[in-house]
Amino acid sequence: MASVDVNFISNLPPGPLDAYRKRATFDWKQMKLFFEDAELLKVKMQLWQCLENDPIFERSLVVQPTEDMKRITALQLHNFRRYKILTPKMAKLPYKKKTRLLMTINEALAVTFPDVSVKHALGVDLFKNTLTTLGTERHQHILDAAWNGTALSCLALTEVAHGSNTKKMRTTSTYDKNTQEFVINTPDFQAAKCWVGNLGKSCTLALLFAQLYTNEQCYGLHAFVVPIRDPVTLLPYPGVTIGDMGEKIGLHGIDNGFIMFKDYRIPRENLLNRTADVTPEGEYKSSFSEPGKILAAALENLSAGRVGIMQESSNNLICAVTIAVRYAALRKQFNCKPDDDNETPIIEYQLHQWRLFPYVSAAAVFKIFISAFTNEYLSIVERSTAATKIEDFTAVVSEVHAIVSSSKPLMTWTCRDAVQECREACGGHGFLKSARFGDIRGAVDPTVTYEGDNNVLGQQASNWLLRQWEKVRHSEEDPCSPLGTCTFLKGYEEILGRTFVGTVVQDVLSLSFIHTCYEWLITYIVQETYNKQQSLVSTGKCRTEARNESQVYWASVLTRIYGEYNAFKFYCSQLATTQGSMHTVLEQLGILYGVSNLEKHCSYFYQGRFARTPEFSLLLKEGVLRACAGLKDNVVAIVDALAPPDYVINSVLGKTDGKLYENLQATFLQNPKALTRPEWWQEIVVPGAPDFKKPKCKL
Amino acid sequence: MASVDVNFISNLPPGPLDAYRKRATFDWKQMKLFFEDAELLKVKMQLWQCLENDPIFERSLVVQPTEDMKRITALQLHNFRRYKILTPKMAKLPYKKKTRLLMTINEALAVTFPDVSVKHALGVDLFKNTLTTLGTERHQHILDAAWNGTALSCLALTEVAHGSNTKKMRTTSTYDKNTQEFVINTPDFQAAKCWVGNLGKSCTLALLFAQLYTNEQCYGLHAFVVPIRDPVTLLPYPGVTIGDMGEKIGLHGIDNGFIMFKDYRIPRENLLNRTADVTPEGEYKSSFSEPGKILAAALENLSAGRVGIMQESSNNLICAVTIAVRYAALRKQFNCKPDDDNETPIIEYQLHQWRLFPYVSAAAVFKIFISAFTNEYLSIVERSTAATKIEDFTAVVSEVHAIVSSSKPLMTWTCRDAVQECREACGGHGFLKSARFGDIRGAVDPTVTYEGDNNVLGQQASNWLLRQWEKVRHSEEDPCSPLGTCTFLKGYEEILGRTFVGTVVQDVLSLSFIHTCYEWLITYIVQETYNKQQSLVSTGKCRTEARNESQVYWASVLTRIYGEYNAFKFYCSQLATTQGSMHTVLEQLGILYGVSNLEKHCSYFYQGRFARTPEFSLLLKEGVLRACAGLKDNVVAIVDALAPPDYVINSVLGKTDGKLYENLQATFLQNPKALTRPEWWQEIVVPGAPDFKKPKCKL
Missing domain, CATH: 1.20.140.10 (Butyryl-CoA Dehydrogenase, subunit A, domain 3)
Incomplete structure (x- = not known):
């Protein structure tokens, strides 16, 4: 990799960390551009600049009441949607480039204000994606509203009693051909949709997953766009009961909610009908006309x-x-x-x-x-x-x-x-x-x-x-x-026949050894x-x-090991594009990742007779320590x-x-109040408490 | 163990858990009295009753601002100190029995209101213990104040830059023979005492650990009782700067503080002088007169x-x-x-x-x-x-x-x-x-x-x-x-010669096998x-x-393994006092504890050649699963x-x-507010947002 222009990256302020920084064997800015694409990094920096300059994103040293955090997060989301980091030119880029940009903006937001990112991801990105991929032209105007910032949605899938087993969801959406509407019902509290981010306080639309019934037959879970709150008053429509789930143990800015429906009617067209539709007469029709899109x-x-x-x-x-x-x-x-x-x-x-x-x-x-x-x-x-x-x-x-x-x-x-x-x-x-x-x-x-x-x-x-x-x-x-x-x-035959023959710590400290072990x-x-x-x-x-x-x-x-191995493999491929002292350090990182993970799986190597002597375990452990020591400076x-x-x-x-x-x-x-007497001091004064500072109270 | 009176333990309400409760092979109340001493359990129940009936201990569904939590916790501590769970009769019990009771009360409090327990432990229990063990008769009146609830203290040991390495603490307490006082100084912010619970808002005394200097010589860390706040106004005394450390990520009710001293004078007698004293003339004297007590x-x-x-x-x-x-x-x-x-x-x-x-x-x-x-x-x-x-x-x-x-x-x-x-x-x-x-x-x-x-x-x-x-x-x-x-x-010679010879899963599912492995x-x-x-x-x-x-x-x-083994050994000793079906279940618990821990250390058994074949690892894993399955009902x-x-x-x-x-x-x-529109709804309304419920906005 030729050295690239790193001038847009600011220098770090001098200080006590310089003692270690000076020992580095590589240029940290060059390495930064190994970890991050320069253009995408500039987009991130642009967003961070916006956030830093926007008073609504000021961080409080004091924990706010949860209700306030929800309010502030909602306001932050509003501002964020107005930033337009994505320029009109970018918006016209092909799918991959555009999506990568959107993902980058989300990454930059999420690492700084995770709550806002989650609200945006659920209420805007996921909504747009789902409308694009599961909806059709008849949903275009609502997609437009999502793009232009006038609609905020939520994703209502999980129910109180069912999460992982989506097939058992019990919210129903039954087609009524007389009015050409779907009638949505929540049979009981256990079927209430819950954990729905944005639902508790703020969104006006729901992407609802419900069992589709027509002609008394169930066709399984389908997605519907459901208006749930009046966008002018933010009051729920009649037939919809919406609640905020209350306190959680993190992501306090997100208004997770629950929702129950009672004979709540939505037009037939609110079914996202890319893969299947219900005709006005109530006939269920799968469409496999665009297999690639599906x-x-x-x-x-x-x-x-x-x-x-x-x-x-x-x-x-x-x-x-x-x-x-x-x-x-x-x-x-x-x-x-x-x-x-x-x-x-x-x-x-x-x-x-x-x-x-x-x-x-x-x-x-x-x-x-x-x-x-x-x-x-x-x-x-x-x-x-x-x-x-x-x-x-x-x-x-x-x-x-x-x-x-x-x-x-x-x-x-x-x-x-x-x-x-x-x-x-x-x-x-x-x-x-x-x-x-x-x-x-x-x-x-x-x-x-x-x-x-x-x-x-x-x-x-x-x-x-x-x-x-x-x-x-x-x-x-x-x-x-x-x-x-x-x-x-x-x-597999060759692989399963492998055994460990190493005798010194260097034998375990190579990418190829790690590769061999993972296979x-x-x-x-x-x-x-x-x-x-x-x-x-x-x-x-x-x-x-x-x-x-x-x-x-x-x-x-x-x-687990398949996941570890994939990450390792992708990393090794990218490593091949580097050279010099930076390559050496990146290789050491890859080796430490590999040996420290393999060491945790040590017993399997004995169990499967890849290792038959104490050396394997001893050398892996020693290898981890060597790899750590080698990275210290x-x-x-x-x-x-x-x-x-x-x-x-x-x-x-x-x-x-x-x-x-x-x-x-x-x-x-x-x-604030670090050095002040608490306002409630009189409540905790103990009457008659001796003042040991006074001479008569001297110890 | 003969069956004991379990009538003071309330029955559990009937409900869906009965399906599993009915499968139990033992009497849960009998087992409860294996886990808890009946008399101590009654003391706990008495405290829980007090807490449940005291409005100050009402739990809020809504997270309070941290400042309020500190206030409430301080008030809860006040009330708790007035309960007198420890009767005058109990207070006269010998050391061991009394301390066991105090510990039990703390356990009961800590599991219910951990913040109050920490405040009490630091501000009262630890203070009393230290005065009793490191102080002498000249500190009796302050000990009395701790007992009768008119003094709340804190333990000031950790400094901003030093925690584990107590020898490097830099707060000094220098004897001035002219006034027969110690002069306390904090050289800089890094030497500020910090993380001191009760210090931020509430306590009036500090148990301070500082380097004792007299005649220009340093005698190391010693404990001093230091009045820091006026008990009537709760204002810090001149010469003392006290701050609250602000927001933490848990134990929000505790007012952790930092403190710095500037030429702050306390009487000579405030040194806790059980182990060493400074004479009025400034001579440092170790006292080894009561070795047991020391x-x-x-x-x-x-x-x-x-x-x-x-x-x-x-x-x-x-x-x-x-x-x-x-x-x-x-x-x-x-x-x-x-x-x-x-x-x-x-x-x-x-x-x-x-x-x-x-x-x-x-x-x-x-x-x-x-x-x-x-x-x-x-x-x-x-x-x-x-x-x-x-x-x-x-x-x-x-x-x-x-x-x-x-x-x-x-x-x-x-x-x-x-x-x-x-x-x-x-x-x-x-x-x-x-x-x-x-x-x-x-x-x-x-x-x-x-x-x-x-x-x-x-x-x-x-x-x-x-x-x-x-x-x-x-x-x-x-x-x-x-x-x-x-x-x-x-x-050790016999022990290190041991090897694993098991062939079936039962071989690893015994207390004696686990014992053998740990040794x-x-x-x-x-x-x-x-x-x-x-x-x-x-x-x-x-x-x-x-x-x-x-x-x-x-x-x-x-x-780690020494700790695991000790717990296992103590458990096995107590297990020997039980019999019947309860004994069987308790034994299964001990076995699961043992095998599941040993399994995590598996590689060492191969490394040390205790195990030489795949069976050890396979059987341990299978053993853990069997032990789990055996406990399920x-x-x-x-x-x-x-x-x-x-x-x-x-x-x-x-x-x-x-x-x-x-x-x-x-x-x-x-x-609260679960179903209500947020008070700040107007702030998040998007002007011009389409109402998709209206016919013209129909999807």
């Missing part, structure tokens, strides 16, 4: 939200490690060497490196992975939209779904764990709200159970891998893996999972039972390359100027 | 707070698993068998069992462990107070410290992980504030870094074990382990850690470096036995009546 729609609806979550996870992960690494370089405690009177920065301690650096490596790998995968994904959607035969794309759609189903759990869980470890690695100061780990946690926590509960969603990935294994092993076919994520399964591990676990399921079936269990009883230690591990510069600006990270512990204690002091004192 | 003081100060944290962790863990297990028994999703039209309670899924039941087993084991250990601990403190020779007790004090140093990290981290897993196991509904996981998390999170950061504190346990290993292996002495937690090290694992890891340190020293590293570089994978694992009754009443757990998802959806509905509707 397929693209399916893919888009399945994956777009999850791809967004993955992007956001990678950014949140970056924020967390940035704060913790900078703090670790500045915080000193104890002496490494007792004869030295200077205390040692905690980043020098092996244990501290081991707690943080694998997450730094995951941040780097995930950032590259999700960026490259997003490009791949958007290309596929773009191509499939133009497809005339479904068959051409079913295979790649399945594989994309498998990748997403493993990566979304992997990335959100890794981010969850990293945020906690980073908060602890900053000690008590990490518990300050101004450290920002609490807010990040509040935004990350729900991602592990929404848009497909991680444990449930992950089963889609293992099921796909098991199907490929069946092809390879039992039908003697090639795996159906157009993206190549499991073509290696063909070579073996995935092949071994897919084989054993398959065999376990077959053996359960042979004892009389049904397929569902067999699947359920092979999740723990098997299918769910398969999903570069890690501050690595987070400089990964991190968004201070304004975005917004942590008193993780500022680029490195003035940790000055910043802490300022934050303490800026806190 | 020892007891050391022990008390080191461990009492941590023992309290462990008790609280075990209760928080119980609350978390209770909510998640009850929810799992009620929530249905998908069908286990496709031909069955009834959905399956998620507790029936193997993956869900595996996610929750090991934490249920940990809750049971920890509850018993900490209860039994507390008794042991209090007996030792009681006996050591009366001791005349330090030597008699140094060994046991060291061992107690090692146990606490491993158990506090183990229990707090396990609780942290359990709360998160339980929140996720309740899906989206777990993200409701009313589910209570958020509040539990907010109370649990700081415990992993306060009262000794887990990673730092844990090193005390491994260091102690390494010293014992050195005795055994290199000095041919017995380990110095009066409590018997590592006497088995004597038999091997601890011995192997202590040996390897020791050898690693020696080898680092032999390459020229100093002892400190050698220790630092043997933490990851070695010393820190040693601490009893687990609802087990949590009934462990759980405090609904009022205490306070979760909409975990009520004893099992009316999950009715309770959710009620909570949604009780939420």
Whole structure:
């Protein structure tokens, strides 16, 4: 990679972090442009500038009442929709480029104001996507309203008693041919739509998923556009009961709501009828006239939200490690060497490196992975939209779904764990709200159970891998893996015959060794999972039972390692485009990511006889420590390359100027009422309490 | 154990949980009295009754501004101090019994209102303990004020730039013989005392730890009682700058503060002079006249707070698993068998069992462990107070410290992980504030870094074990382990020669097998850690470096497994007092705890050649799943036995009546403003937004 123009990236302020920055063996700005596309980064910077200059986005040092947070977030959303970061010229770009831009704007918003991003994603982006892909020309004017900022929607799918099992949703939409309307009903509270973001207070439209009935027959879940509130008064229409769900434990600015319908009528045309329609006479008609679009729609609806979550996870992960690494370089405690009177920065301690650096490596790998995968994904959607035969794309759609189903759990869980470890690695100061780990946690926590509960969603990935294994092993076919994520399964005989022969730590510290291990591990676990399921079936269990009883230690591990491996593979591909000292450091990051993950799966290597002697476990562990130590002098510069600006990270512990204690002091004192007597002091005075300052009370 | 009177325990309301309750093979009330001492349980119930009847303890469905939470918590503390749960008769009980009662009251308070408990623990209990153990008769009147509720204190130890490394604290207290006063100074902001609970808004006294200087010599950290606020006006005295630290990410009711001193004078007598004093002339004098008391003081100060944290962790863990297990028994999703039209309670899924039941087993084991250990601990403190020779007790004090140093990290981290897993196991509904996981998390999170950061504190346990290993292996002495937690090290030759010979899953499902494995694992890891340190020293590293570089994978694992093993051992001892069907179930819990923990350490067994074939890993994994499945029909009754009443757990998802959806509905509707239009609706109306309900806007 030739060196590129990095002048648009501001220099970092000098300060105590320079001690480590000077030790870096590479140019952090060059590395930043490995992690981020320059043009997309400029778009992000433009949005951040807007936010920083807009008083409504001023951050409060004091936690606001939840009701106020909902109000402010709604107002922030209004302003954000008016920014027009996307110029008219950009809006005319082809699908892939335009969507990538929209995703970039969302990424930049989400890492700064996650609540606003979620409100926008649910109420505008997802709405537009769904109208575009599931709606038809008859919904154009409402799509226009979404584009021009006059309509805000919500996505009403989950019900009180059903989330993952969407087939069991019980809200009904029954066609009445006499009036040519659908009549929507909620049978009982358990069928109330709930957790619907934007619904509690603000939106006027709902994208409702309900069981479509016509001529007394049920045709399953379909999507309807449902006006729910009068846009002038914001009062719900008669027949609709809307409630706000109240307090949550994060994302406080989002007004999650529940909704119940009682004989609520909407016009026939409100059915999104791209894939199926009901005629005025009440006849149900599937339409398969545009297979490519249906397929693209399916893919888009399945994956777009999850791809967004993955992007956001990678950014949140970056924020967390940035704060913790900078703090670790500045915080000193104890002496490494007792004869030295200077205390040692905690980043020098092996244990501290081991707690943080694998997450730094995951941040780097995930950032590259999700960026490259997003490009791949958007290309596929773009191509499939133009497809005339479904068959051409079913295979790649399945594989994309498998990748997403493993990566979304992997990335959100890794981010969850990293945020906690980073908060602890900053000690008590990490518990300050101004450290920002609490807010990040509040935004990350729900991602592990929404848009497909991680444990449930992950089963889609293992099921796909098991199907490929069946092809390879039992039908003697090639795996159906157009993206190549499991073509290696063909070579299962050679792979399963591999054993560990290393004797020194260098033997485990290479990308090719990691690659070899992952191939073996995935092949071994897919084989054993398959065999376990077959053996359960042979004892009389049904397929569902067999699947359920092979999740723990098997299918769910398969999903995990497949996700780890995909991220690793994408990262290695991009790595090949770099050179010089930056390449060396990026390679070290990839190696640390690989060995630290493999070490956690160590027992499987013994179980499957890949390893037969103590060396494998010993060398992997030693390898992780070596890889950590090898990154130590570069890690501050690595987070400089990964991190968004201070304004975005917004942590008193993780500022680029490195003035940790000055910043802490300022934050303490800026806190309103920091130094004042509480207004309620008289309520807590204890009558007759002795004043030990007075001579007669002298101790 | 003969059956005991269980009539004082209320029956549980009938409801949907009965389906599982009826399958239980034991009497849950009998089991409750295995987990809790009947008399102590009655004391708890009495406090809970008081709290439930006191309007100040009414819980708000709406999050209050932090300032209000601090106010309410301060008022709650006032009321709590007036309850007098401890009768005058109880107050005259001997040390052990009285302290056990005080601890029980704290446990009951902490699990219900953690913020009040922390304020009380810091401001009253710890203050009284420290005055009693480090003070002398000249501090009696201030001790009286703490007892009669007219003084509230705080503990000022941590500084902005120093936490774990207490020796580096920089606040000074310099004796001025001219006035017979100490002059306290804070050299700069980095030396400001911080994170001091009660300091931000409310307390009038501080227990200050500062470097004592007299005659221009520093004698190290000493404790002083320092009046900081006028008890009548609650204004800080001149010379003292007090600030509130502002927003945190949990424990919002606690007013953590920072404090800086400028030439602030306190009388000479304010030094707590049990162990050392400064004469009026300025001479520093150590006093070793009462060695037992000094020892007891050391022990008390080191461990009492941590023992309290462990008790609280075990209760928080119980609350978390209770909510998640009850929810799992009620929530249905998908069908286990496709031909069955009834959905399956998620507790029936193997993956869900595996996610929750090991934490249920940990809750049971920890509850018993900490209860039994507390008794042991209090007996030792009681006996050591009366001791005349330090030597008699140094060994046991060291061992107690090692146990606490491993158990506090183990229990707090396990609780942290359990709360998160339980929140996720309740899906989206777990993200409701009313589910209570958020509040539990907010109370649990700081415990992993306060009262000794887990990673730092844990090193005390491994260091102690390494010293014992050195005795055994290199000095041919017995380990110095009066409590018997590592006497088995004597038999290291036999232990290290053990290998796994099991062939069927029953081979790993016994308490004795688990015991055998832990002995091997601890011995192997202590040996390897020791050898690693020696080898680092032999390459020229100093002892400190050698220790630092043997933490990851070695010393820190040693601490972890030693903690696990101690809990297991205490549990097994208590188990021996039970019989019948209850014994069987409790044994299954102990086995699940053991195998699920051992499975996580699997690679070490291969590394150390205890296991040489795939069976060990396979059977351990299979064992965990069998142990989970074996508990499934009893687990609802087990949590009934462990759980405090609904009022205490306070979760909409975990009520004893099992009316999950009715309770959710009620909570949604009780939420103020649930159904009303927001007061700020006009601010978010979009001018010109089309009304798609009107005919002209028809889609």
